[in-house]
Amino acid sequence: MLDDRQMKMENSAQSEIYDLIVVGAGIAGLNALNAATDYLPEDAQVLLLDQKEAAGGMWNTAYDYVRLHQPHPMFTVGDMKWDWRKPSDYLAARDEVRDHLVASLDQIDQSVALTTAFGHTVTHCEEITTDQGPLAEISYHLNGTKKNTKTVRAKRAIYASGLDYALAEPQKLSSQNIVSIIPQDLYSTLNAHPGAPVYVVGGGKTGMDTILATLATDPKRQVTLISGRGTNFINRTKYIPTGLKRWTSGELASRIFRDIALQFDGDNEEHTVAHLRTVYSTDPHTENGVFLYGLQSEEEYERVKNSLKETHQDYLMDVVDSSCGPKMKLRGGANAKIPRNSIIVNCTGSFFRSEKWAGPSPLVSQNDCILSINPRNAFHFLTSVSGFFATHLLYRGLLRGRGFYTLDLETLFRKNRNAWVGATAAQAYLNQVTSVQTLPLTLLDRCGLDLDRWYPLPRRIAGLLRMKAGAAKDIAHCRRALDRVADRFDAHGTPLP
Ligand SMILES: Cc1cc2nc3c(=O)[nH]c(=O)nc-3n(C[C@H](O)[C@H](O)[C@H](O)COP(=O)(O)OP(=O)(O)OC[C@H]3O[C@@H](n4cnc5c(N)ncnc54)[C@H](O)[C@@H]3O)c2cc1C
Numbered sequence: 001m002l003d004d005r006q007m008k009m010e011n012s013a014q015s016e017i018y019d020l021i022v023v024g025a026g027i028a029g030l031n032a033l034n035a036a037t038d039y040l041p042e043d044a045q046v047l048l049l050d051q052k053e054a055a056g057g058m059w060n061t062a063y064d065y066v067r068l069h070q071p072h073p074m075f076t077v078g079d080m081k082w083d084w085r086k087p088s089d090y091l092a093a094r095d096e097v098r099d100h101l102v103a104s105l106d107q108i109d110q111s112v113a114l115t116t117a118f119g120h121t122v123t124h125c126e127e128i129t130t131d132q133g134p135l136a137e138i139s140y141h142l143n144g145t146k147k148n149t150k151t152v153r154a155k156r157a158i159y160a161s162g163l164d165y166a167l168a169e170p171q172k173l174s175s176q177n178i179v180s181i182i183p184q185d186l187y188s189t190l191n192a193h194p195g196a197p198v199y200v201v202g203g204g205k206t207g208m209d210t211i212l213a214t215l216a217t218d219p220k221r222q223v224t225l226i227s228g229r230g231t232n233f234i235n236r237t238k239y240i241p242t243g244l245k246r247w248t249s250g251e252l253a254s255r256i257f258r259d260i261a262l263q264f265d266g267d268n269e270e271h272t273v274a275h276l277r278t279v280y281s282t283d284p285h286t287e288n289g290v291f292l293y294g295l296q297s298e299e300e301y302e303r304v305k306n307s308l309k310e311t312h313q314d315y316l317m318d319v320v321d322s323s324c325g326p327k328m329k330l331r332g333g334a335n336a337k338i339p340r341n342s343i344i345v346n347c348t349g350s351f352f353r354s355e356k357w358a359g360p361s362p363l364v365s366q367n368d369c370i371l372s373i374n375p376r377n378a379f380h381f382l383t384s385v386s387g388f389f390a391t392h393l394l395y396r397g398l399l400r401g402r403g404f405y406t407l408d409l410e411t412l413f414r415k416n417r418n419a420w421v422g423a424t425a426a427q428a429y430l431n432q433v434t435s436v437q438t439l440p441l442t443l444l445d446r447c448g449l450d451l452d453r454w455y456p457l458p459r460r461i462a463g464l465l466r467m468k469a470g471a472a473k474d475i476a477h478c479r480r481a482l483d484r485v486a487d488r489f490d491a492h493g494t495p496l497p
Pocket residue numbers: 023024025026027028029049050051052056057058059062063066067068069070075120121122123160161162163164165205206350383384
């Protein structure tokens with residue numbers, strides 16, 4: 001809701017032109033907003049709009065036991081420090097992440113004249129031609145009523161609406177004798193059904209979090225995993241080592257991305273994921289077929305493995321009641337009896353679940369008024385990284401004509417997740433190397449999201465020199481792989497003209 005001060009500013013906004021409007025106060029929008037403040041004067045009029053009642057984006061609504069899977073210092077806005085003294089490998093919990101993002105917005109508030117309009121939905125964002133030149137035009141209304149829709153204009157707008165993170169629904173299962181829930185209801189359901197076995201459907205990050213949260217609450221609970229194709233996780237113990245090992249072991253994230261990118265030729269996604277599994281994962285000997293950039297420590301892996309009653313590498317189709325109790329039906333044809341009152345937790349993923357695709361919109365509009373961090377013309381699979389780099393590049397006039405590659409990641413994800421893995425690695429590496437060639441080191445060093453920062457400076461400098469030395473050849477490889485994969489899946493990939 002707008003307060004009085006905001007309301008006053010809002011009413012005068014009809015006639016004035018904002019310097020910048022940002023849609024979305026998640027980590028992507030906040031990184032974009034923070035980057036833009038480098039180029040805006042202190043009295044710049046900036047409007048930040050979000051449907052939610054506070055900053056933090058999906059960290060306001062994700063399940064309560066979710067934690068970051070990377071060290072918290074690298075999940076931030078610009079290079080803002082977390083306001084606490086926890087060990088740097090501490091994995092922050094949901095509310096801690098949200099609080100950090102809210103505190104980041106407070107810091108940004110000091111550098112421009114910021115108006116926030118939380119609880120508002122944006123319905124329209126378009127570049128228009130006016131007497132004063134091209135401008136961004138945005139319409140928005142208070143959530144729940146379109147009556148007082150407002151239309152405002154700005155010299156620039158950044159649209160960072162996220163990847164449509166939607167709460168899952170409990171799985172619709174025929175049995176009347178089981179409890180089907182979503183992760184948001186885990187703790188209350190465990191309390192209400194002491195001793196009931198838990199079936200975790202989905203072997204990704206949410207599934208792992210759910211297993212660990214269940215066991216932390218009740219170590220004796222029987223937990224079964226139905227893991228689909230099975231998910232591979234990068235070994236955090238090995239690749240985010242602690243103490244002296246930061247000097248002697250592990251590998252820079254940029255080198256891992258390079259390795260995956262160079263494995264991928266645009267056609268060989270199964271090979272690329274197999275390489276990832278055998279070299280980088282916590283479980284190199286399985287046949288797990290999926291990878292979604294999740295990290296897992298060896299200790300977490302062992303805890304999950306040793307405590308699971310059973311794992312079915314299959315898909316749950318239904319649970320039906322039979323004369324001998326509820327029976328699970330799996331896609332592969334197997335049927336398995338399960339105890340009455342079993343708890344089935346839907347952990348099958350949060351992104352691109354709905355039938356509705358994001359509309360295609362260019363990364364930048366014709367006259368560079370609107371930067372759109374969207375999955376159909378994506379700059380990087382991590383929206384936070386896009387928010388940082390694309391905004392700096394846009395304000396410096398360096399986004400176009402440098403070879404930065406945009407790609408329809410939503411199409412790839414929906415059509416072939418392993419092709420998405422190869423392509424996201426190739427795109428991330430290509431755009432990172434191109435950024436290194438384009439932006440000053442002093443600015444690159446202010447990207448707090450950069451996982452290479454985990455390692456001591458000398459290792460990072462050595463990595464940077466190697467990156468620069470191989471740049472031309474590596475970029476050419478990534479470009480070929482991306483052109484090929486975009487062509488195969490009709491995923492519109494192109495260097496930004
Ligand atoms: C369960 C889960 C765990 C994750 N864990 C990690 C992790 O450990 N590490 C990591 O790096 N990433 C993780 N991610 C990925 C995560 O998506 C990103 O980290 C990041 O938070 C996404 O930020 P965002 O700003 O793009 O989107 P969001 O956080 O979704 O923010 C977008 C904002 O835009 C607003 N918005 C959207 N449409 C409109 C509109 N029309 N009008 C007004 N406002 C609008 C939304 O209300 C929202 O607040 C996780 C994702 C999930 C789902």
